[in-house]
Each structure stands twice: as structure tokens, then as C-alpha cells.
Amino acid sequence: MVLAMSIQQQSFLRDTMRRLNLTREAFSSRIGVSRRALDTWLLPAESQEFRRMPEIVERFVSEILASAAHTSTQSVYSTSDLSITHEGKPCLLSVDQFSRGSAEALFRLADVMQPIARRQKISRVLEGAVLGNLFFEASTRTRVSFGAAFCRLGGSVCDTTGFTFSSMAKGESIYDTSRVLSGYVDALVVRHPDQGSVAEFARATNIPVLNAGDGPGEHPSQALLDLYTIQREFSRLGKIVDGAHIAIVGDLKYGRTVHSLSKLLALYSGIKFTLIAPAELEMPAHIIERIAVNGNVVEQTSDLVNGLRGADVVYATRIQKERFANETIEGYTPEFQINQALVNSVCGPDTLIMHPLPRDSRPGANDLGTDLLHDPRLAIFRQTDNGIPVRMALFASLLGVADQVPHSLRDASWKAPRFIGPDDALFHGMDG
Structure with missing residues (x-):
């Protein structure tokens, strides 16, 4: 052929x-x-x-x-090895639903979605379908990203944000809310502050339900787009995931993104995990137990400088203050920040700097420094851009239209910019 x-x-x-x-x-x-x-x-x-x-x-x-x-x-383009189900239903609740093979099958489908995400092609395989975006916690990028991904496949979106505007504020149960809305829409994306709550939504319906974050639990679509980004960046840099050194920094106790990403990375072998956090915010023991497999090595430290040395990927997270209950944070000071000076002193020229966003950009914040904005090692915007094709692939798989996408493509009638952002690195958008 x-x-x-x-x-x-x-x-x-x-x-x-x-x-x-x-x-x-x-x-x-x-x-x-x-x-x-x-x-x-x-x-x-x-x-x-x-x-x-x-x-x-x-x-x-x-x-x-x-x-x-x-x-x-x-x-x-085959999706025969991609089945995203939970208890026999088409749902995405946890990265535990993925093997290495099925994750990479999803990434193959995300590759097919790239020209749609880049505004070069159009597909209408979800025309007539309606997505319910239920966000009971504040969200910008995840909510809009899911909505945009659904729309780019021809569907439409109904949004609701916060408990105040939900009937659950009147005492309605998760079961009733899920069952009622399932009569209105064809898929549900749910973010909820309580761990396990999205699974309750899924049990009350037979339409696809996607977990957009359940408290300190998981954020599976974020972890999938993070791993997809690592693979694409490594392809450009001549690296593979097996044997990589991954440094994860910040609030590892409550950061659901790092919980999910760590479990996905554990599907690969020979990885060195360096987990950098104050003692009060260390990675939960059950996550460490899960990732210490396949010849992977796990190191924990509160030493930011030495922890970053030799890392292929530096994955920073913000402190999840909304999850705290009368807890103090010792040792998490403004010096606990990944900035240009630190990256230049301990990281290599090919080190990948990532963050799930939002980051705290205020002066003195102990987060990812804004002075890295022009550094090509900073991949946070390539990371967010990759969320669209990955979430499109999830929708296409869960709604059974994946095999139709390659045959449905037609040229977009408008002209998109070659570089979306004025500060994008020179290779951003050039790597396919």
C-alpha cells in the first residue's frame, strides 16, 4: 500500500x-x-x-x-487492541485500565487525530452527539480541552461548573444526577472533589463516563497526555521511555496527576524515579509499591538540586492547598522552585521540563518559574496542546467511531497559524 x-x-x-x-x-x-x-x-x-x-x-x-x-x-489505524472499559462498560476511571499495549494503541489513534487538533483537517464522526461536562471543582484547561476535543469531532457540549449550579446542592444523589443527565447526553466527563465519586457516576449509567479528576485520586486523561508528550519529545530527542530518569517534584501526596502518571510509567522497565518533596508531601506508600516493578528504581529525597541531576524528565507540580486539612508545610519554601538558574546548573540540554498546570506564576511562588518561558526544554504548552488529540482518541474509542476517523477527514477551510504561541520553541509544531 x-x-x-x-x-x-x-x-x-x-x-x-x-x-x-x-x-x-x-x-x-x-x-x-x-x-x-x-x-x-x-x-x-x-x-x-x-x-x-x-x-x-x-x-x-x-x-x-x-x-x-x-x-x-x-x-x-487499527483499534482492535484498544478497549477502554470498566466492569464491562465503556468508561475511563483509572489508568489501571491500561496495559502498555493498550496505552500505545491509544497513542496511535491520537497520532491520527493530530491534523484535526492542529486545525488542518476536519472530521464530523460525532455529529449529533452531545457531551455533558460536569465539573464540581474549578477547572479551565481540562474542561475546555475535553469540550474542544468533542467539538472537533463534530459533537456539541453542555457545561456545568460548581455545586452551586447543580441540583446536588439541593441534596440530589450522584446516582440520580447521573441517571437523569444520561437521558440528555451521550457521554459524561466528571470532575469531583471526592475520591471514588466518578465511579459512582459510572455505576448509575451505561453511557461513557470519563474521570476528569476525583479529589486526590486520579486524573487518567492527564497522565495519558503526559506519557504521550514524553514519547513524542523522546522521539525527537532520540530517547525511549524504558530506562529513562524521571524526576517528579512538588506535592506528591495529594497530586492526582503524579499518582496516575507514575502508575502509567511503571508499565515500562528500568525507569529511575526520583521523587522530590518535603517529608509531609511524599508520595503515598501504595503508589511507591505499585511503581517499584519491572526493574524500576524509586528514590525519595527533599534535596531539589541533587534530585534533578541527570534527569531526562522533570515533572513539577503545584501544592494542592485545597486538599489540606489543618496541615502545615515544613520545608516547602520559595527556594523549592524550578527556575532558569537551577535548570541551567543541574539539567542537561535535552532535559524535558513538564507541569500539568495551572502553575502559580506569582512572584516568590514555590512552583515552576516563569523565567523558563523562552527555554525550549519547557514543554508545558506542547503538553497542553497534546491533550486535544489524546482526548479525541478517548472519545472516538469510547463512542465506537475510531475506525471511521481516517476515512472522514477533509481539509479545514480556514488557515491556522504555524506556531500557536508567539513564544513557542522553534521545533514546536515542526515535529509532526
Whole structure:
């Protein structure tokens, strides 16, 4: 077969490298081409340096995939190994629902969604479907990201935010709320301050329910987009997830994003986890027990400077003050901040700086410093951009339209900017 358009070429090559667990350098050597040639095949079509992969190379890569014992011969677009269910229902409640294979199947589907997320293509596979966005806690990016992802597939969104505007303020149960709204919408995204509450919403309905954060519990879609970002960035940098050094910094006790991400990363092997937090905010023991598998090593420290040394990824989080109950925070001072001076002194040129956002940008805040804004190692906006294709992939899978997406694409009629933000790094948007 001949790949019809550049996004298919990019998806095909990215998927092959993921399945074979090869860096770009190793993959280019395996197929007998220069690293420079491979890089041009992975660029978006609008790049002046983009090149079409020769058909003979495509056939060779397909033969390598077919002969690899640990891979399948199915199409890059196949979703047969992607099933997101909980107790037999199409729901996303926890990252525990994913294996390494199913997570990477979701990422293959997210690759297909990239031209839609980048405003290059349009798909209407969810036309007529309605999403209920139920956020009982404040949210900006997660709520809008879920809504935008649904709309970009042709659906529409109904939003509600806060208990004040909910019938639950009148004493209505979660069961009643979920059952009633299920008669109005085709999928529910729920954020709730109480751990386990989203699972209660799911038990009351047969429509898809997605967990957008349940108190200090989990935030599975955030963890999935974080891992997807790490994989895409590592592909550009010539790294793989296995064997990486991941430093996680901040409120590890209440930070649901790091709980979910750590469990997903534990699906890989040989990872060094450096968990950096004051003693009062250390990662819960049950999470540490979960991630200390597959040859992974877990280190805990409150020493920010030494903890960051040699890290491939620095994942910072803000303090979750809304989760505290008469607790004090010793040792979490403005000096406990990841800023330009610290990154320059202890991090390498290819270190990836991430944050789930929002970050506290006020002067003196013990969070991710705003002076890193122009540093290309800062990936926080590439991270948020990746939330759209990942959440589109979740919706497409849960609503059973994933296989229709590649055949539904048509060109967008408007022109999107090449770089969304004026301060985006030079490679932002150039890597496919």
C-alpha cells in the first residue's frame, strides 16, 4: 500500500518505532537510511524540508513489522487492541485500565487525530452527539480541552461548573444526577472533589463516563497526555521511555496527576524515579509499591538540586492547598522552585521540563518559574496542546467511531497559524 498523506506517513513511522522500541537513531540504522532522511519523513507536509518516504522503504518497514515476534501486522489505524472499559462498560476511571499495549494503541489513534487538533483537517464522526461536562471543582484547561476535543469531532457540549449550579446542592444523589443527565447526553466527563465519586457516576449509567479528576485520586486523561508528550519529545530527542530518569517534584501526596502518571510509567522497565518533596508531601506508600516493578528504581529525597541531576524528565507540580486539612508545610519554601538558574546548573540540554498546570506564576511562588518561558526544554504548552488529540482518541474509542476517523477527514477551510504561541520553541509544531 502507498500511504496517502503525510500524517499517515508520520503515524506509520512513529508507530513502528514505538512497537520496535527504537530511537530514531537506532531505527534509521535498522532500515539503512540516514537519520537526516528519517527526520524529513517525520516532518509535517507544510514544512519546506518534508520529504515523501520512498515506497520501497515503506515496504521494507512493513516487512520488519510483520516479522517482529512481539508486534502485529495490523494497520497503524487499527483499534482492535484498544478497549477502554470498566466492569464491562465503556468508561475511563483509572489508568489501571491500561496495559502498555493498550496505552500505545491509544497513542496511535491520537497520532491520527493530530491534523484535526492542529486545525488542518476536519472530521464530523460525532455529529449529533452531545457531551455533558460536569465539573464540581474549578477547572479551565481540562474542561475546555475535553469540550474542544468533542467539538472537533463534530459533537456539541453542555457545561456545568460548581455545586452551586447543580441540583446536588439541593441534596440530589450522584446516582440520580447521573441517571437523569444520561437521558440528555451521550457521554459524561466528571470532575469531583471526592475520591471514588466518578465511579459512582459510572455505576448509575451505561453511557461513557470519563474521570476528569476525583479529589486526590486520579486524573487518567492527564497522565495519558503526559506519557504521550514524553514519547513524542523522546522521539525527537532520540530517547525511549524504558530506562529513562524521571524526576517528579512538588506535592506528591495529594497530586492526582503524579499518582496516575507514575502508575502509567511503571508499565515500562528500568525507569529511575526520583521523587522530590518535603517529608509531609511524599508520595503515598501504595503508589511507591505499585511503581517499584519491572526493574524500576524509586528514590525519595527533599534535596531539589541533587534530585534533578541527570534527569531526562522533570515533572513539577503545584501544592494542592485545597486538599489540606489543618496541615502545615515544613520545608516547602520559595527556594523549592524550578527556575532558569537551577535548570541551567543541574539539567542537561535535552532535559524535558513538564507541569500539568495551572502553575502559580506569582512572584516568590514555590512552583515552576516563569523565567523558563523562552527555554525550549519547557514543554508545558506542547503538553497542553497534546491533550486535544489524546482526548479525541478517548472519545472516538469510547463512542465506537475510531475506525471511521481516517476515512472522514477533509481539509479545514480556514488557515491556522504555524506556531500557536508567539513564544513557542522553534521545533514546536515542526515535529509532526
